[in-house]
Amino acid sequence: MTVWDRPEPPTRPAPLDRERIVAAAVALADEGGLEAVSLRKVAARLDVGPMRLYGYLSTKEELFDLMVDEVYAEILPEEPPGDWREALRGHADRIRRAALRHEWLADLLGGRPSLGPNALAATEGMLSALDGVADLDTVMRAVETVSAYTTGAIRREVAGLRAERATGLSKLDWQRARGPHVSRMLATGRFPSLARLVHDGTEVDADESFATGLDWVLDAVAAKFGL
């Protein structure tokens, strides 16, 4: 019985694990945003039937949770921070940069508690850098306040980026970027302070805007720490 007589062995199912699933999902999201992530498409990218994924996760939301924790793995600091301030600022900066690489992260940030191993490790890193700087409750309030600012600022920034992109790549000018709608609203005279701000406000770049707000918050934390 030669090879030619024997049929091919049945194709073994493609090997699968969470890592491969999450990688495929992240790739899809990077290319087309969160809405481009469907279990069917993730499965197709892995040459696998859609139902196969349910062995590794029981819900699409869980896939999102895994994706978020995958990003947290990217942002773990390589070396321990010098002091508490550097720890907090570094964490915030790294999350922001990750969100600029993976814009879909902005859609997920703060949406569900992040309890994956990498998210926990990131939190642990911040907490240990704050250890002993103040009492436990103050430390916790500090971390939560900085995180809240970070989440909100990132979401706003990404929302702005998308709006710019959608309204045709105009960049600096708020009014023109937002199209005629905002101009018309401002022209009604009902929003004088807003109009003045749009007209006379300085255009600041996103990096600086984020960093400045973060510094303010960190100054507040420093004050509460008694430093």
Next chain:
Amino acid sequence: MTVWDRPEPPTRPAPLDRERIVAAAVALADEGGLEAVSLRKVAARLDVGPMRLYGYLSTKEELFDLMVDEVYAEILPEEPPGDWREALRGHADRIRRAALRHEWLADLLGGRPSLGPNALAATEGMLSALDGVADLDTVMRAVETVSAYTTGAIRREVAGLRAERATGLSKLDWQRARGPHVSRMLATGRFPSLARLVHDGTEVDADESFATGLDWVLDAVAAKFGL
């Protein structure tokens, strides 16, 4: 030709406007969350075919935009604030309370720029209360920083509420609420600071937690205002 001979006049289409559409959508979202809002269900609630809605909006996202602005209408202050700090804190508090009434708001906050009339009016109110307290750029940074904190804090709080609800209504205990997963992670010893915080940290209620963080941020703003 008697009445009996004449057919009934054809049923006139139900009268419709954005207000009614948005009200129906908000009601659905209040009852079942954002995911319970589908154009078909909104239309059904108004005794109307789904496609009818496309005369009033061109996308589901636009419906969400309208819903958000509807909530902004709820939170416009009744009387002008006494000073800048009250203006900022009042705005943040009112948004938060609105988000607790309409939890779906947390899913939308910061997701897209809010340019509806009520959102603009809310921003105008804050800006006018800050008028002259500092230079324009500082004022803008203040508003953005407070808004970022507010968005992030609200999202975290609502995410926590939902998690509590999902894990079976346990309330105070982080470990037990999060179920065995977190306990197991903490037991590994890889997260000593986190473990200490969970073990020894005081349980603070949500109102106070939000207010404290907000006060910190407002203190930072005050410092930058030179007050």
Next chain:
DNA sequence: ATTTCCTCGATACACCGTATCGCAACACTA
């Protein structure tokens, strides 16, 4: 009275997340 226009909404399409379940390949028993 006739024609034009516009609007409504039925139908259709492609896609979604996921429940169900028959089948086939494996591990184990005799």
Next chain:
DNA sequence: TAGTGTTGCGATACGGTGTATCGAGGAAAT
């Protein structure tokens, strides 16, 4: 080695989604 039990894969199916298309029919204009 033959038979049997078990497991897990994935085809199929279901009830939903957002929205494009387009025919019919009432309102308005001539």
